[in-house]
Amino acid sequence: MTRTIHLSLDINGERRELDVEPRVTLLDALREHLALTGTKKGCDQGQCGACTCHVDDKRVLSCLTLAAQVEGRQVITIEGLTDEKGVLHAVQAAFIEQDAFQCGYCTPGQIMSAVACIREGHAGSDAEIREYMSGNLCRCGAYNNIVAAVREAAKAVSAPVKETAEVA
Amino acid sequence: MRDFSYLRAASTEEASRAAREAGAMLLAGGTTLLDLAKCGVAEPDTVIDITHLSGLGEITVDASGASIGALAKMGEVADNAAIKAAFPAIAESLSLAASAQLRNMATIGGNLLQRTRCSYFREPGVFPACNKRNPGSGCSAMGGVTRNHAVLGTSEACIASNPGDLAVALVAFDAVVEIGGRKVVADDFFLLPGHTPERETVLQPGEIITCISIPASAAAKNSTYLKVRDRQSYEFAAASAAVGLELEADGKTVKDIRVALGGVATKPWRARAVEQALIGKVLDAEAIEKASLLAVEGAVSSGDNHYKIDLAPRVVARAIMKVGGLA
Numbered sequence: 001m002t003r004t005i006h007l008s009l010d011i012n013g014e015r016r017e018l019d020v021e022p023r024v025t026l027l028d029a030l031r032e033h034l035a036l037t038g039t040k041k042g043c044d045q046g047q048c049g050a051c052t053c054h055v056d057d058k059r060v061l062s063c064l065t066l067a068a069q070v071e072g073r074q075v076i077t078i079e080g081l082t083d084e085k086g087v088l089h090a091v092q093a094a095f096i097e098q099d100a101f102q103c104g105y106c107t108p109g110q111i112m113s114a115v116a117c118i119r120e121g122h123a124g125s126d127a128e129i130r131e132y133m134s135g136n137l138c139r140c141g142a143y144n145n146i147v148a149a150v151r152e153a154a155k156a157v158s159a160p161v162k163e164t165a166e167v168a
Numbered sequence: 169m170r171d172f173s174y175l176r177a178a179s180t181e182e183a184s185r186a187a188r189e190a191g192a193m194l195l196a197g198g199t200t201l202l203d204l205a206k207c208g209v210a211e212p213d214t215v216i217d218i219t220h221l222s223g224l225g226e227i228t229v230d231a232s233g234a235s236i237g238a239l240a241k242m243g244e245v246a247d248n249a250a251i252k253a254a255f256p257a258i259a260e261s262l263s264l265a266a267s268a269q270l271r272n273m274a275t276i277g278g279n280l281l282q283r284t285r286c287s288y289f290r291e292p293g294v295f296p297a298c299n300k301r302n303p304g305s306g307c308s309a310m311g312g313v314t315r316n317h318a319v320l321g322t323s324e325a326c327i328a329s330n331p332g333d334l335a336v337a338l339v340a341f342d343a344v345v346e347i348g349g350r351k352v353v354a355d356d357f358f359l360l361p362g363h364t365p366e367r368e369t370v371l372q373p374g375e376i377i378t379c380i381s382i383p384a385s386a387a388a389k390n391s392t393y394l395k396v397r398d399r400q401s402y403e404f405a406a407a408s409a410a411v412g413l414e415l416e417a418d419g420k421t422v423k424d425i426r427v428a429l430g431g432v433a434t435k436p437w438r439a440r441a442v443e444q445a446l447i448g449k450v451l452d453a454e455a456i457e458k459a460s461l462l463a464v465e466g467a468v469s470s471g472d473n474h475y476k477i478d479l480a481p482r483v484v485a486r487a488i489m490k491v492g493g494l495a
Binding site for chain 1: 169170171172173174176195198199202203205206207215217219220243266267268269270272273400401402
């Protein structure tokens, strides 16, 4: 028996309509139904953080969130971080600047988590960054550069006026 | 994950009614339910989403204690200034649990109902025998790799450890789980496995946790949650302790002390023997060390987890030293 439900979701500021089985997670809705493949599926069990998105400005794991749960909430994915002109977010720029990845698979989740980490005020020291970024695993072990990127991005975000890098 | 029908409950009453049906399960944060549905452990026919219900997420703290709505998120409670001031062990138990993302999702009520991390429980395809999943089928963990299994409160049917952190702090400070009008002391809310490891709490079908209340006390105000684990963050406890201490006016004699253990038992484990051994005594390193050994009275090793019997008393001792100002 196939049961589908109709959902109207707010993704990156756009209204998106879709018909899905109730079991479809936000992660699968993004990747398989809305062609937003920036959000990555790592473990699909809430253990790696690769699928991190923002729901109502809070970082969450989209693999353990049903798409149906986010109706009426604002979802931001990695695709929604750049501004209208395609200028990278300060955290994205910092990841490039600090070479904070190798294979890049965990990177969208790392960046979404880092944006929230800085916004929460949890980037005050390297130790604090490590603690509050611990939900994002990097199989390549790029952790030192990730910490550096978050540290530098936190400075850039808190600076009064600072141009971020153009899209490479 | 098997498909299910989805119901967004409009009220607690509607959710409760729907949850009484066979095959129905409640969805709050989703971090346990969806995880277990993907493992094939949970197979709901209907998922009842209660995340949109209003009035169940408030956190209030006054002189008599704290009241935390069941739908409050772990992260909100961990960061709440009044909770941090009056119940540091509660706030610490939450901020040391899971990851920032999971703490933004998981609710306080759901957190009490998280299931064991026993690898055998979580792999039904590979290990069909599990008395917790399938009563009477046996236990695959016994004789297997048991490094993370319980040494306290075990039975012939089950040695799975309770993975909770918050629950340990709640048990230490006599929190009350409010289930609609029914109130159950946290220590009584959790059940020992005995012959019925499938029953982990006193919740009946259709019952919904609405609130957790924690009475204020001097011991709760001077408290800590110490969590020792294999990696520094984002890991379950190898052994943990929630400890609170109140000294007499002389500043050295124990008036009130609370001790509960996590990561070592089949339910959040109140260590009353340690408390009794220290009440009325002058607090010093020797007394603490001796009393802490009572934390593992009756502990039974299943092999790989023997280290917990040595570790737990040390964790308890270190936590008491800290709240006693001796470390």
